[in-house]
Amino acid sequence: EPEVTQTPSHQVTQMGQEVILRCVPISNHLYFYWYRQILGQKVEFLVSFYNNEISEKSEIFDDQFSVERPDGSNFTLKIRSTKLEDSAMYFCVARREQYNEQFFGPGTRLTVL
Amino acid sequence: QQQVKQSPQSLIVQKGGISIINCAYENTAFDYFPWYQQFPGKGPALLIAIRPDVSEKKEGRFTISFNKSAKQFSLHIMDSQPGDSATYFCAASIDSNSGYALNFGKGTSLLVTP
Numbered sequence: 001e002p003e004v005t006q007t008p009s010h011q012v013t014q015m016g017q018e019v020i021l022r023c024v025p026i027s028n029h030l031y032f033y034w035y036r037q038i039l040g041q042k043v044e045f046l047v048s049f050y051n052n053e054i055s056e057k058s059e060i061f062d063d064q065f066s067v068e069r070p071d072g073s074n075f076t077l078k079i080r081s082t083k084l085e086d087s088a089m090y091f092c093v094a095r096r097e098q099y100n101e102q103f104f105g106p107g108t109r110l111t112v113l
Numbered sequence: 114q115q116q117v118k119q120s121p122q123s124l125i126v127q128k129g130g131i132s133i134i135n136c137a138y139e140n141t142a143f144d145y146f147p148w149y150q151q152f153p154g155k156g157p158a159l160l161i162a163i164r165p166d167v168s169e170k171k172e173g174r175f176t177i178s179f180n181k182s183a184k185q186f187s188l189h190i191m192d193s194q195p196g197d198s199a200t201y202f203c204a205a206s207i208d209s210n211s212g213y214a215l216n217f218g219k220g221t222s223l224l225v226t227p
Contacts, residue, residue: 031213043149043157043202045214056214091156100145100208102215104156 004094004105012111016081021108023075023092032075033093033102034067049075082112116140117205119218126225132190134221136203141184143205148177148188151200193225
């Protein structure tokens with residue numbers, strides 16, 4: 001069973017539209033993250049989430065981004081008004097409290113036209 | 114400022130050879146150094162990781178060498194196989210309760226030829 005699943009696998013949207021990316025980690029994960037990877041570039045940290053609040057965020061994670069875990073299961077990343085430069089692979093990542101390993105989901109490829 | 118610098122950008126190794134990828138970091142507070150392997154279309158997967166209290170860690174054909182004074186660490190893949198062809202990322206983070214964000218290097222594309 002994969003540690004983290006993500007939906008959709010590919011999202012195409014128009015510039016200025018809102019998108020919500022979803023992630024379902026297995027239940028014993030306590031730390032959650034979003035990273036992104038622009039095609040051919042390195043993986044970049046966006047935000048970490050613990051105990052139902054943001055614990056750390058990067059410069060990339062501006063007011064256009066938000067995260068929540070509304071039902072204690074799904075973990076979502078919302079981009080309010082997408083820009084062309086938001087096109088990237090977005091990875092949901094989860095970590096158990098006692099271990100260091102961060103488990104990457106398969107990613108959602110976001111294409112902004 | 115790039116906190117983790119990785120080299121080379123690409124690497125071609127013959128089957129059976131040794132692949133070596135190097136990383137250097139700036140922040141002396143980093144205390145967790147993982148290596149991730151990524152195949153095309155997949156998310157990165159943890160390969161091996163080390164903490165600064167040891168200078169070397171070996172798991173099968175994969176070894177991390179760590180030099181705390183030089184702020185450098187490297188991945189060695191012994192007896193490289195075509196199936197090892199992938200992109201490898203080094204990373205570093207501070208092990209804390211505040212977030213534990215991974216700072217990645219730019220990646221090394223490894224091709225192992227038959």
